[in-house]
């Protein structure tokens with residue numbers, strides 16, 4: 001069972017994370033959302049509430065959702081789960097992530113615009129920060145078309161997701177075209193690191209390789 005106390009603890013953590021991402025300009029206004037996986041069986045996530053200024057969240061601005069991103073009954077506070085809670089839940093279910101971050105970082109949106117079939121990264125030291133080799137490995141950040149239907153977006157994500165195998169790590173990120181990026185990890189610190197490093201990699205790639 002997930003207690004009110006656990007939810008508040010998650011809220012405290014996610015509010016601090018959101019403030020950090022907002023300060024970087026990646027969660028402008030109400031954009032972006034965050035989740036923590038609180039239990040696996042059944043799948044339960046703490047997810048930021050919808051429509052709030054993500055730079056000003058407090059410990060109570062999270063809700064508990066199920067494996068489809070739906071609000072658990074019994075929460076009478078009138079908060080609505082993030083419109084994208086369903087994709088957070090799918091990412092947690094498919095990848096086993098303990099935390100997921102979604103931001104509208106411009107570099108990710110630009111990269112998705114230039115390379116709608118996936119953004120190829122290679123021979124960059126920062127690739128080590130997402131668990132890949134700095135040399136000689138071709139890493140593709142998948143890009144899916146945007147949708148307002150989270151089940152559809154989840155299916156598009158699953159079609160492209162490659163599980164870790166043969167000593168090769170997963171790619172812990174997904175670009176949603178004309179929208180933003182998701183990144184995840186075992187812990188909130190891992191999800192944050194992946195978000196920040198992916199943003200760097202994408203910004204560098206757009207600056208150096210995008211057609212002008």
Ligand SMILES: CSC[C@@H](O)[C@@H](O)C(=O)COP(=O)(O)O
Pocket residue numbers: 029030031032033048049050051052081082083084102
């Ligand atoms: C300007 S925010 C657009 C939203 O539809 C969405 O993409 C988003 O990132 C935030 O939605 P939210 O429901 O507040 O979690």
Ligand SMILES: [Zn+2]
Pocket residue numbers: 031032084102103104179180
């Ligand atoms: Zn969004």
